Amino acid sequence: KQEVTQIPAALSVPEGENLVLNCSFTDSAIYNLQWFRQDPGKGLTSLLLIQSSQREQTSGRLNASLDKSSGRSTLYIAASQPGDSATYLCAVSSGSQAGTALIFGKGTTLSVSS
Amino acid sequence: NAGVTQTPKFQVLKTGQSMTLQCAQDMNHEYMSWYRQDPGMGLRLIHYSVGAGITDQGEVPNGYNVSRSTTEDFPLRLLSAAPSQTSVYFCASSTFGSNQPQHFGDGTRLSIL
Numbered sequence: 001k002q003e004v005t006q007i008p009a010a011l012s013v014p015e016g017e018n019l020v021l022n023c024s025f026t027d028s029a030i031y032n033l034q035w036f037r038q039d040p041g042k043g044l045t046s047l048l049l050i051q052s053s054q055r056e057q058t059s060g061r062l063n064a065s066l067d068k069s070s071g072r073s074t075l076y077i078a079a080s081q082p083g084d085s086a087t088y089l090c091a092v093s094s095g096s097q098a099g100t101a102l103i104f105g106k107g108t109t110l111s112v113s114s
Numbered sequence: 115n116a117g118v119t120q121t122p123k124f125q126v127l128k129t130g131q132s133m134t135l136q137c138a139q140d141m142n143h144e145y146m147s148w149y150r151q152d153p154g155m156g157l158r159l160i161h162y163s164v165g166a167g168i169t170d171q172g173e174v175p176n177g178y179n180v181s182r183s184t185t186e187d188f189p190l191r192l193l194s195a196a197p198s199q200t201s202v203y204f205c206a207s208s209t210f211g212s213n214q215p216q217h218f219g220d221g222t223r224l225s226i227l
Contacts, residue, residue: 034215043118043204046215089157100145100164101172102206102216104157 002027002094006105013080014113021075021108023090028068034102035064035075036089044089048075080112116140120205120219127195127226135190135222137205143217145208146188150174150201151221157204163188164210195226 003026013019023033032051036044048057048064050073056065063076077084087109091102121136139146147162159172163182177199179191188207192199202223208216 032213036218043220044206044218046217049213049215051213091157100208100210101147101159101162102149102157104149106154106156 002030002092002103004090004092004103004105006088006090006108008108009106010109010111012111012113015080015082017080017112018076018078019080019110021077021088021090021110023073023075023105025071025073025092025103027094028071029094030068031093033064033066033073034091034093035062035073036091038087038089038107040086047088077110080110082112082114085110085112118205118207118217118219120203120222122222123220124223125225127192127224129195129197129226131195133192133195135192135203135205135224137188137190137219138186139188139205139207139217140186141207141209141217142185143207143209144185145210145216146182147172147206147216148178148180148188148190149204149206151204152201160190160203192224197226200224200226 005024007022034049035047050066061078066073087107089107090105118139148160149157151157161180163169202221204221205219206216208214
């Protein structure tokens, strides 16, 4: 059974710091891995999607990497800002059809202080 | 674009009552799904659908019923609400393909007394 773990569960950093969020999964047979952002009381916003054949994806100050063989992904946030404060969720897709059922980690709650 | 729309946003029910959580998407996505989010448990898949007329169970389907009569709509029914179903419910949709992200609604916050 696929399991997804995110470390750390919570992280507090001062504004401007570069940081790394970690995600690990137990079964390397995945279609893709997605990173989401969730603000309090809100839904999930997709940040980055890495297909199983890819090693990394970048969007602005965000960079996500994937090492499928070791079952690991990292989300790198450069020059953090207070507006980055949110919960970040990692999810893998390993269902019977590509792009379907997601298995989620429990998230990392990030707080960036000004 | 409206994306994925969930109604209602909040609901309080008494034990034993039934209700339907609505989910609609306007992106012509084939795949739709329902998740529940509980503290300390993360998001867990309840039911999903790969197209109109086709539904299947996820990880935690007990106490819930779904149907998919149109591509746009995927309602989730609680047949007899229990306090253990107090949760935040999210609907998601996507098209098929390993490069296609899933789009989530804003959620329905449900309390069962």
